[in-house]
Amino acid sequence: MIEPKFTGHLVPVVVVDAGSHEVLMVAYADEEALDLTRKTGYAHYYSRSRRKLWKKGEESGHLQRIVRILVDCDEDTLLYEVEQEGVACHTGHRSCFYRTLDGEEIAPRVLDPDGVYGKGSGRAKR
Amino acid sequence: MIEPKFTGHLVPVVVVDAGSHEVLMVAYADEEALDLTRKTGYAHYYSRSRRKLWKKGEESGHLQRIVRILVDCDEDTLLYEVEQEGVACHTGHRSCFYRTLDGEEIAPRVLDPDGVYGKGSGRAKR
Numbered sequence: 001m002i003e004p005k006f007t008g009h010l011v012p013v014v015v016v017d018a019g020s021h022e023v024l025m026v027a028y029a030d031e032e033a034l035d036l037t038r039k040t041g042y043a044h045y046y047s048r049s050r051r052k053l054w055k056k057g058e059e060s061g062h063l064q065r066i067v068r069i070l071v072d073c074d075e076d077t078l079l080y081e082v083e084q085e086g087v088a089c090h091t092g093h094r095s096c097f098y099r100t101l102d103g104e105e106i107a108p109r110v111l112d113p114d115g116v117y118g119k120g121s122g123r124a125k126r
Numbered sequence: 127m128i129e130p131k132f133t134g135h136l137v138p139v140v141v142v143d144a145g146s147h148e149v150l151m152v153a154y155a156d157e158e159a160l161d162l163t164r165k166t167g168y169a170h171y172y173s174r175s176r177r178k179l180w181k182k183g184e185e186s187g188h189l190q191r192i193v194r195i196l197v198d199c200d201e202d203t204l205l206y207e208v209e210q211e212g213v214a215c216h217t218g219h220r221s222c223f224y225r226t227l228d229g230e231e232i233a234p235r236v237l238d239p240d241g242v243y244g245k246g247s248g249r250a251k252r
Contacts, residue, residue, distance in 0.1 A: 097198050
């Protein structure tokens with residue numbers, strides 16, 4: 001197995017839909033998150049804002065089942081190919097990349113954001 | 127225009143083929159790199175190893191023409207949709223993500239790596 005370079009603790013993880021290859025989100029992993037991802041078959045990350053291990057979907061139910069994990073040439077970035085349960089984004093969009101830099105929305109909201117994490121519960125921020 | 131949060135100077139940029147949506151690479155941008163990318167229509171980054179602005183393909187000729195720039199929900203990650211000239215990876219693979227974490231190569235090398243940056247010239251590392 002290739003040992004990613006966890007320089008400064010974290011590596012970025014690009015998350016794509018295993019079927020369509022759409023980029024769903026970018027998050028970060030430390031060694032523990034990657035280990036758990038491999039052992040459980042579900043995506044785990046390290047939350048920089050909450051400063052703790054984070055299983056994607058643990059609150060929302062929007063789990064990411066791992067199909068394959070790729071690593072880049074420099075071995076300091078990961079790519080998770082996943083089957084996404086529900087939506088990846090806390091806004092209710094399927095992908096976090098739903099806007100152009102000019103602010104145009106290029107993809108519809110498919111869920112009420114209150115339905116993603118429960119009304120008033122606050123969002124599970126990455 | 128959405129102003130990305132250049133927290134700590136740099137934001138990660140996921141680069142995908144505008145046609146196939148294949149993830150080609152991940153690099154980093156500062157404000158200057160993003161400005162030049164928008165003004166010229168060609169992908170610019172900030173090289174963390176060389177500590178300077180970097181136009182993708184300036185040495186290799188493997189330019190990335192910008193089709194669209196997306197931003198994520200948190201406005202701290204960019205996605206460049208590009209038309210890739212040649213290959214994105216210095217190894218001669220089309221994408222930098224050509225291996226699984228277990229070390230299996232899932233995509234062929236399409237160019238001699240010496241052909242990417244010229245024999246003995248050293249690589250233009252990100």
